[in-house]
Amino acid sequence: MTSPVRLALLGCGTVGGEVVRLLHEQSTDLAARIGAPLELAGIAVRRLGRDRGELPVDPAIFTTDPLGLIKRDDVDVVVEVVGGIEPARGWLVEALRAGKSVVTANKALLAEDGGALHDAAAEGGADLYYEAAVAGAIPLLRPLRESLHGDRITQVTGIVNGTTNFILSAMDATGAGFAEALEEATELGYAEADPTADVEGFDAAAKAAILASLAFHTRVNAADVHREGITEVTAADVASAKAMGCTIKLLCIAARGVDTAGRETVNVRVHPAMIPLTHPLAGVGDAFNAVFVEAEAAGQLMFYGRGAGGAPTASAVLGDVVAVARNRLAGVRAASESAYADLSVRPMGEALTRYHVSLDVADRPGVLAAVAGVFARHDVSIATVRQGPAEGSTPGSGTDADLVIVTHVAPDAALAATVSELRGLEMVRSVTSVLRVEGGV
Amino acid sequence: MTSPVRLALLGCGTVGGEVVRLLHEQSTDLAARIGAPLELAGIAVRRLGRDRGELPVDPAIFTTDPLGLIKRDDVDVVVEVVGGIEPARGWLVEALRAGKSVVTANKALLAEDGGALHDAAAEGGADLYYEAAVAGAIPLLRPLRESLHGDRITQVTGIVNGTTNFILSAMDATGAGFAEALEEATELGYAEADPTADVEGFDAAAKAAILASLAFHTRVNAADVHREGITEVTAADVASAKAMGCTIKLLCIAARGVDTAGRETVNVRVHPAMIPLTHPLAGVGDAFNAVFVEAEAAGQLMFYGRGAGGAPTASAVLGDVVAVARNRLAGVRAASESAYADLSVRPMGEALTRYHVSLDVADRPGVLAAVAGVFARHDVSIATVRQGPAEGSTPGSGTDADLVIVTHVAPDAALAATVSELRGLEMVRSVTSVLRVEGGV
Incomplete structure (x- = not known):
C-alpha cells in the first residue's frame, strides 16, 4: 500500500x-x-x-x-x-x-x-x-472553475445565507414583520445571538466576492461588494411582492457589464429583491441555499443544497x-486560479437595476402626471403602473390612493434619485415600499 | 507562447x-x-x-x-x-x-x-x-466524481429527458392525454418524428446507467436498468396525482440497498412516478433537466439546467x-474513474418502492376488508386510504365507489403481485391508476 x-x-x-x-x-x-x-x-x-x-x-x-x-x-x-x-x-x-x-x-x-x-x-x-x-x-467551485470553462458566464445570482432566507421565508409564509421572524429564527437556532453578520448581509457579501472572482476569472474583494441587509424589509414589502406574483429574497448578484468607455466591468452586490414565483430561486425555502448561473452557451443552471451545518x-x-x-x-498541482480577466468593479450607482415603488398619494387630478414627470426627469422608463384606492378609503373621495410603479432597467443612481425626489413631492404622502426587482418580472 | x-x-x-x-x-x-x-x-x-x-x-x-x-x-x-x-x-x-x-x-x-x-x-x-x-x-461529472468524494451518496433521482418532461408538464398543465401532449411536443420540436427512445425511457435509462456508475463508483450498463416509459400515463393518473398534491415525472433513480445476504447493492430504474409538489424536482418544468442527489453528510443537493440543445x-x-x-x-492524467465498489445490481422485484393505487369498486359492505386483505397477504403495509363515491354515482346507492390506497415501502414484486390480484377481485370493477410514489409523500 x-x-x-x-x-x-x-x-x-x-x-x-x-x-x-x-x-x-x-x-x-x-x-x-x-x-x-x-x-x-x-x-x-x-x-x-x-x-x-x-x-x-x-x-x-x-x-x-x-x-x-x-x-x-x-x-x-x-x-x-x-x-x-x-x-x-x-x-x-x-x-x-x-x-x-x-x-x-x-x-x-x-x-x-x-x-x-x-x-x-x-x-x-x-x-x-x-x-x-x-x-x-453545494458543489460550486468545480462547476464554476472547471465545468464552465468553455463558456462565458454573464451573471451569477445566489441565495447564499441560510439565516436570512429562513427569515424571509417565514415573513412570506406568515405575514410576520422582520423582528418577529428574526425572533423565531433565533429560537430555532437559525440565527445567532448577534445576527448582524447575517441580517446586514456581511456573510452574503463575502460569498458574493468569492463567487464573482470564480465566475469571472478576476479578483473581487468583500470591500468591492455593494451591501444592503434585510432589516428594513417590512411586512408591507412582502405584501407588495405577493400582489406582484413575487417573493422577496436576499440575493447576491455578480453581473458582467460594460462601462461608458466600452471596457468590461463586473458589478457585485447583495440586497433584498423581488423575484417572480416562477423563477427557480423563488422555491428555495427555509435555510437552503442556491446559486443560479447564466452562461452564454449553457443557458440557465441552478445549484441547490444546504449552505451550512457541520x-x-x-x-x-x-x-x-x-x-x-x-x-x-x-505529483501535480491543480490548475491555478486564473484572474487574467482583471475586470474593474462597477460602482453600484452605475449598475443596471429595476425598481418597484409603492406610493401613498393624494387622490386628485394631476398626481400621476407629476409622479411620472419625476421618473422622466431622471430618464427612468416606467414598465407598469397600477393605481387604486388606498386601503380603507373611498374611490374619488379626494383622500388617498395607492400607486405602484415598476420601472424598466436603469442605472441604480437614477432610480435612487427618482425615489428621493418622490419623497419630497407634496402630493406623495409616503413612499410605502421600495424594492429592486430581479429575475425578469 | x-x-x-x-x-x-x-x-x-x-x-x-x-x-x-x-x-x-x-x-x-x-x-x-x-x-x-x-x-x-x-x-x-x-x-x-x-x-x-x-x-x-x-x-x-x-x-x-x-x-x-x-x-x-x-x-x-x-x-x-x-x-x-x-x-x-x-x-x-x-x-x-x-x-x-x-x-x-x-x-x-x-x-x-x-x-x-x-x-x-x-x-x-x-x-x-x-x-x-x-x-x-448541467455540471454533474465533476460534482459527482470529485466534489462529493469525501461523502457517501445514498440516492440519485433525476429528470434527465427533456422530451418526456415537456410532455408530462403539458399533461399536468392542460389535462391533456399522452397522445395529445406528444403531438404538441412534436409540433414544437421537443419530440422527434420517432419518439421511441425518449417516451419509452431508453434515453433516460442510458443516462441512469452513467449516473449510477459515477455516484456509486461501480459499473452499471444500460441493460442493468429497469425501464418503463410514459406512454401508459393517462389523464386520470395525472388527475390522481393532483388530488394527492403531487405531479408525475419520468424519474431515473439509482439507489443503494442491501441484499438478503447483507451485501451492498445498487438498484437503477427509470419509470414515471408521483412526487409531492413540495419536492424540488416538482418545479422542474418544460424541457429542463435536474438531478437530485442525497448524500449522508451533504444532505440534499440539486443540479438544474438545460439537458439538450446544441x-x-x-x-x-x-x-x-x-x-x-x-x-x-x-503532463498529467485526471484521476481515473474508480469502479472499486463493484456493487451487484439489485433486480427491480427486490427494489423497495411505494405504490399509489386507484380502484373503482362496488359500493357494498366487505369491499374494503377484501381489498385490504389482498395487501396484507402480500405483506404490503397500507399508509393511507381514501374512499368516496365514484364520480357521477350517489353515495350508498350500491353502485360504484372510488378507493385510493397509498402503500408504505415494500419490495416492488410484492406490490406488483398485489395489484395483479386486485385486478382479479370480483368486487373491483377496474384498477384506474397505478403509479409508484417517490420523494417522501
Missing part, C-alpha cells in the same frame, strides 16, 4: 469534529478513491481540555501549537476550519509557501484577502481548495481533501 | 457546429484559461458537401477519414459528437490506446460499454471526459476540452 497522506487539522469545533468523524467512518472508501490512506497527523485547538464529545482519534494528537504542527515534515495537507482573518491568514500563507496543500472553509479570509492566499499557493507550488467556503455542501460543510471539506491528496500522489 | 493543443473533431452536426463556433468566439479566453491556444486540426464528417451554415473554419480541414485524422501525430485531443455505438467505439478506443485524450457526448456508448472506454484510457494513459453525455450543460451541449464539451488540454500541458 502507498504511504499515507497526512493531514493537519486546524480547529475542532462543529465542522472540525465532523471532519474527524467522516475521516474515520469513510476511511476505506477514501483510501480507495485516493489510492492511499489518509492519516490525521495532528489537530490544533485553542484549549486542550474542552469537551469535544467522543471523537474517534488518539487524544495525544491534539496540540495548541498550530504553526509547529503546520511545519512538521510529515504533514502534507493543512485543513483549516477555524475561520476569521487572523491568525488564519498567517498559518495558511506559511503552509502554502512551504508547499503544503491547503483546504479551507474560511470565506471571510478568502473575501478579504484571497489574493494573498493564491499568491502564496503559486509561490509554494501548492493547492488551495475552498469548496466549503461558499454555500456549504456535516454538509465537512462533506465539502473532505471532497477537497480527496482532490488535493490525489494531486500530491500524482 | 506555448505551442497549441490540437483537436480532432468527429462529427459536425448541431453540437459539432456549436463547438466550432465557440472555439472561434472564445479563443482568447480559452487560451488564457488553458495557458496555450486551442487549434482545430481537422473535422471528420460523413459527407464533405453538406451545407453546415457559415462555420469560422478553413474548409480544407474537413475529412471523411476519421481514423486517419485520429492517428495524425499532431492531434492531441479527440472530440466525438457523432453518437451511436459503432463506429464511435472503435474510433475512441483507438484514440485512447494511442494516448490521445477523448471528450465525448456519447451517452449510448458510455451506457452500453463504458468499461471498454475506461480500460482503453487506462491502457493509453489518456483522459476520458464526458460531461455532455448526461444532462447536457449550445448547452457544446458548453459542456468545451469545459471538458479545457480540462484535458490543461492536463496535457501539465
Whole structure:
C-alpha cells in the first residue's frame, strides 16, 4: 500500500469534529478513491481540555501549537476550519509557501484577502481548495472553475445565507414583520445571538466576492461588494411582492457589464429583491441555499443544497481533501486560479437595476402626471403602473390612493434619485415600499 | 507562447457546429484559461458537401477519414459528437490506446460499454471526459466524481429527458392525454418524428446507467436498468396525482440497498412516478433537466439546467476540452474513474418502492376488508386510504365507489403481485391508476 497522506487539522469545533468523524467512518472508501490512506497527523485547538464529545482519534494528537504542527515534515495537507482573518491568514500563507496543500472553509479570509492566499499557493507550488467556503455542501467551485470553462458566464445570482432566507421565508409564509421572524429564527437556532453578520448581509457579501472572482476569472474583494441587509424589509414589502406574483429574497448578484468607455466591468452586490414565483430561486425555502448561473452557451443552471451545518460543510471539506491528496500522489498541482480577466468593479450607482415603488398619494387630478414627470426627469422608463384606492378609503373621495410603479432597467443612481425626489413631492404622502426587482418580472 | 493543443473533431452536426463556433468566439479566453491556444486540426464528417451554415473554419480541414485524422501525430485531443455505438467505439478506443485524450457526448456508448472506454484510457494513459453525455450543460461529472468524494451518496433521482418532461408538464398543465401532449411536443420540436427512445425511457435509462456508475463508483450498463416509459400515463393518473398534491415525472433513480445476504447493492430504474409538489424536482418544468442527489453528510443537493440543445451541449464539451488540454500541458492524467465498489445490481422485484393505487369498486359492505386483505397477504403495509363515491354515482346507492390506497415501502414484486390480484377481485370493477410514489409523500 502507498504511504499515507497526512493531514493537519486546524480547529475542532462543529465542522472540525465532523471532519474527524467522516475521516474515520469513510476511511476505506477514501483510501480507495485516493489510492492511499489518509492519516490525521495532528489537530490544533485553542484549549486542550474542552469537551469535544467522543471523537474517534488518539487524544495525544491534539496540540495548541498550530504553526509547529503546520511545519512538521510529515504533514502534507493543512485543513483549516477555524475561520476569521487572523491568525488564519498567517498559518495558511506559511503552509502554502512551504508547499503544503491547503483546504479551507474560511470565506471571510478568502473575501478579504484571497489574493494573498493564491499568491502564496503559486509561490509554494501548492493547492488551495475552498469548496466549503461558499454555500456549504453545494458543489460550486468545480462547476464554476472547471465545468464552465468553455463558456462565458454573464451573471451569477445566489441565495447564499441560510439565516436570512429562513427569515424571509417565514415573513412570506406568515405575514410576520422582520423582528418577529428574526425572533423565531433565533429560537430555532437559525440565527445567532448577534445576527448582524447575517441580517446586514456581511456573510452574503463575502460569498458574493468569492463567487464573482470564480465566475469571472478576476479578483473581487468583500470591500468591492455593494451591501444592503434585510432589516428594513417590512411586512408591507412582502405584501407588495405577493400582489406582484413575487417573493422577496436576499440575493447576491455578480453581473458582467460594460462601462461608458466600452471596457468590461463586473458589478457585485447583495440586497433584498423581488423575484417572480416562477423563477427557480423563488422555491428555495427555509435555510437552503442556491446559486443560479447564466452562461452564454449553457443557458440557465441552478445549484441547490444546504449552505451550512457541520456535516454538509465537512462533506465539502473532505471532497477537497480527496482532490488535493490525489494531486500530491500524482505529483501535480491543480490548475491555478486564473484572474487574467482583471475586470474593474462597477460602482453600484452605475449598475443596471429595476425598481418597484409603492406610493401613498393624494387622490386628485394631476398626481400621476407629476409622479411620472419625476421618473422622466431622471430618464427612468416606467414598465407598469397600477393605481387604486388606498386601503380603507373611498374611490374619488379626494383622500388617498395607492400607486405602484415598476420601472424598466436603469442605472441604480437614477432610480435612487427618482425615489428621493418622490419623497419630497407634496402630493406623495409616503413612499410605502421600495424594492429592486430581479429575475425578469 | 506555448505551442497549441490540437483537436480532432468527429462529427459536425448541431453540437459539432456549436463547438466550432465557440472555439472561434472564445479563443482568447480559452487560451488564457488553458495557458496555450486551442487549434482545430481537422473535422471528420460523413459527407464533405453538406451545407453546415457559415462555420469560422478553413474548409480544407474537413475529412471523411476519421481514423486517419485520429492517428495524425499532431492531434492531441479527440472530440466525438457523432453518437451511436459503432463506429464511435472503435474510433475512441483507438484514440485512447494511442494516448490521445477523448471528450465525448456519447451517452449510448458510455451506457452500453463504458468499461471498454475506461480500460482503453487506462491502457493509453489518456483522459476520458464526458460531461455532455448526461444532462447536457448541467455540471454533474465533476460534482459527482470529485466534489462529493469525501461523502457517501445514498440516492440519485433525476429528470434527465427533456422530451418526456415537456410532455408530462403539458399533461399536468392542460389535462391533456399522452397522445395529445406528444403531438404538441412534436409540433414544437421537443419530440422527434420517432419518439421511441425518449417516451419509452431508453434515453433516460442510458443516462441512469452513467449516473449510477459515477455516484456509486461501480459499473452499471444500460441493460442493468429497469425501464418503463410514459406512454401508459393517462389523464386520470395525472388527475390522481393532483388530488394527492403531487405531479408525475419520468424519474431515473439509482439507489443503494442491501441484499438478503447483507451485501451492498445498487438498484437503477427509470419509470414515471408521483412526487409531492413540495419536492424540488416538482418545479422542474418544460424541457429542463435536474438531478437530485442525497448524500449522508451533504444532505440534499440539486443540479438544474438545460439537458439538450446544441449550445448547452457544446458548453459542456468545451469545459471538458479545457480540462484535458490543461492536463496535457501539465503532463498529467485526471484521476481515473474508480469502479472499486463493484456493487451487484439489485433486480427491480427486490427494489423497495411505494405504490399509489386507484380502484373503482362496488359500493357494498366487505369491499374494503377484501381489498385490504389482498395487501396484507402480500405483506404490503397500507399508509393511507381514501374512499368516496365514484364520480357521477350517489353515495350508498350500491353502485360504484372510488378507493385510493397509498402503500408504505415494500419490495416492488410484492406490490406488483398485489395489484395483479386486485385486478382479479370480483368486487373491483377496474384498477384506474397505478403509479409508484417517490420523494417522501
